[in-house]
Amino acid sequence: MIKARSYINRKNYDIFYSDFDSPMEITAPEKFATADEILKASGYESSEAYKQAVAEAEIVNKRNERRAITLGEIADALDDYAVARVKNSMAPPYYPSTGNKTEKINDESEIDWQSILGKEPPKDPKDPEYHYTYKSDGVDFLLATRMETEWHCEMENGICLYEIDSHTAYQSWKYDQ
Secondary structure (H helix, E strand, C coil): CCCEEEEEECCCCEEEEEECCEEEEEECCCCCCCCHHHHHHHHCCHHHHHHHHHHHHHHHHHHHHHHHHHHHHHHHHHHHHHHHHHHHHHCCCCCCCCCCCEEEECCCCCHHHHHHHCCCCCCCCCCCCCCCEECCCCCCCCEEEEECCCCCCECCCCCCEEEEEEEHHHHHHHHHC
């Protein structure tokens, strides 16, 4: 353990440090950086640019949250669909099958999302680049959506995919609300 002492000469902000064997002197700059100078060094032109970047990040986070919640609502609707089929003594498939192919959830799908969801299928505000997908063999399902930033997701080819499957649907989306 090094025994050390330090003190600040408050007049000129000189800081002295010594480990008792070899003293070291550090002198603070005569002028301290302003907030705008620090922001510029961080890549922002001004505090306004920083505020704008923060506001844009908040908007992106809200869209990501909405995507996760929407995916959870779809998962709940699919679970309700499966429960209704079981109550009516119907054998599998419990979920609408896609032949295990991934399909975009939209009006053009062969699956009647209107009757499953009780409303029009959701459309991402950044569609077609960002959208909701569904894949099922009739017994299990996998829902996915692309996120704009790394947000509780699995990275796949540099793309952040948020996924909910039939085994973790309820727990997964309830956690993220």
